[in-house]
Amino acid sequence: MRVIRLQARQLRRFEDVSIEPSAGLNLITGGNGAGKTSLLEALHLMAYGRSFRGRVRDGLIRQGQSALEIFVEWEEGPAGDQAGARGASLGRRRAGLRHTGSDWTGRLDGRDVEQLGDLCAALAVVTFEPGSHALITGAAEHRRRYLDWGLFHVEHDFLAAWRRYARALKQRNALLKRRGGSGELEAWEHEMAAGGEVVTRQREAYLGALQSHVATLLEAWAPALGGISLEYQPGWRRDAVSLADALLLSRDRDLLAGYTSVGPHRADWRVDFSGLPGREALSRGQAKITALAAILGQGEHHAARRGEWPVVALDDLASELDRAHQARVLERLVGWGAQAFLTGTEAPPGMLDLGLTPTVFHVEHGLPERR
Numbered sequence: 119m120r121v122i123r124l125q126a127r128q129l130r131r132f133e134d135v136s137i138e139p140s141a142g143l144n145l146i147t148g149g150n151g152a153g154k155t156s157l158l159e160a161l162h163l164m165a166y167g168r169s170f171r172g173r174v175r176d177g178l179i180r181q182g183q184s185a186l187e188i189f190v191e192w193e194e195g196p197a198g199d200q201a202g203a204r205g206a207s208l209g210r211r212r213a214g215l216r217h218t219g220s221d222w223t224g225r226l227d228g229r230d231v232e233q234l235g236d237l238c239a240a241l242a243v244v245t246f247e248p249g250s251h252a253l254i255t256g257a258a259e260h261r262r263r264y265l266d267w268g269l270f271h272v273e274h275d276f277l278a279a280w281r282r283y284a285r286a287l288k289q290r291n292a293l294l295k296r297r298g299g300s301g302e303l304e305a306w307e308h309e310m311a312a313g314g315e316v317v318t319r320q321r322e323a324y325l326g327a328l329q330s331h332v333a334t335l336l337e338a339w340a341p342a343l344g345g346i347s348l349e350y351q352p353g354w355r356r357d358a359v360s361l362a363d364a365l366l367l368s369r370d371r372d373l374l375a376g377y378t379s380v381g382p383h384r385a386d387w388r389v390d391f392s393g394l395p396g397r398e399a400l401s402r403g404q405a406k407i408t409a410l411a412a413i414l415g416q417g418e419h420h421a422a423r424r425g426e427w428p429v430v431a432l433d434d435l436a437s438e439l440d441r442a443h444q445a446r447v448l449e450r451l452v453g454w455g456a457q458a459f460l461t462g463t464e465a466p467p468g469m470l471d472l473g474l475t476p477t478v479f480h481v482e483h484g485l486p487e488r489r
């Protein structure tokens with residue numbers, strides 16, 4: 119996937135900003151507060167329906183305005199020489215999103231979209247940013263979101279099972295709060311079990327498939343950590359009982375608490391290192407490198423399954439990784455042929471060490487200038 123035009127209107131400090139990136143490395147430079155990260159947020163917003171710095175209503179819309187707009191045009195299909203050799207044609211796509219913070223409208227390839235998920239399913243972007251270490255050291259919610267994003271893009275029936283589970287969970291929670299009868303609870307538990315078992319099987323298999331991708335990257339970038347293993351934790355004692363039974367067994371406790379205490383919405387996964395006693399022993403930098411290996415490992419798996427790389431967004435790489443690690447990561451990215459967007463107050467030293475020549479956009483006074 120290669121973005122050929124990115125435009126944002128009324129996004130943070132930008133009134134109307136547009137860039138036409140190149141297929142390889144794109145470096146966005148500028149002083150503090152110039153708006154570099156905002157350009158990555160625009161891309162992320164189209165691909166996830168929210169920014170990595172919060173929801174649209176958390177300050178994404180330019181002060182004094184009522185809505186922001188993002189437009190993205192991109193090409194799909196094998197890139198460069200590969201495309202030529204196979205005679206494959208590139209598909210060109212375009213999407214638009216207008217968001218007020220509470221309401222949104224979207225267009226995809228000239229048609230209105232009914233669900234935000236339809237826009238998110240079209241454009242695949244993986245993002246590494248200063249908060250990404252939360253994927254390893256933060257709350258379980260980050261790790262569930264990571265798995266679900268990947269599955270959403272590579273497994274066609276995942277979304278239906280996930281929605282079935284989420285809808286039934288909501289209904290069960292509402293019933294628990296108003297102390298509904300066991301017949302009603304049972305009906306929704308049946309629905310939760312049907313959707314939740316599929317979600318769990320797919321998440322577990324997906325994590326298993328990611329393992330070799332993440333391990334290979336991490337062994338190259340942080341050999342001192344040793345080998346890794348990724349372990350899925352389903353959110354109930356799956357080794358002992360089915361989800362249906364777990365829900366039944368927790369019913370009394372859940373009625374008291376007023377919410378559902380077991381199930382895939384409580385799932386998590388963990389990474390273990392053969393060279394460390396536990397993830398608590400990771401340095402902050404090692405947690406970041408592990409998170410980056412997980413994110414780019416996911417991108418590599420996506421490429422193996424879907425035949426093309428997601429767009430890669432790396433916010434402020436130079437302040438996140440030391441020079442040697444910057445170079446190792448960038449070397450991989452170039453080898454993969456992925457389109458990448460990097461931000462920085464200046465070119466990352468690791469990029470200079472490799473002699474790479476990215477397309478540079480310098481942002482000043484609310485306008486990016488191609489250099």
Ligand SMILES: Nc1ncnc2c1ncn2[C@@H]1O[C@H](COP(=O)(O)OP(=O)(O)OP(=O)(O)O)[C@@H](O)[C@H]1O
Nearest residue numbers: 130131149150151152153154155156177179180181
């Ligand atoms: N809702 C808003 N309305 C107007 N301006 C905003 C709004 N939200 C943020 N800004 C401004 O937009 C800019 C956002 O900058 P952004 O975080 O993208 O900059 P950056 O170039 O990545 O900066 P840094 O190098 O400091 O991380 C800042 O100048 C900020 O003050």
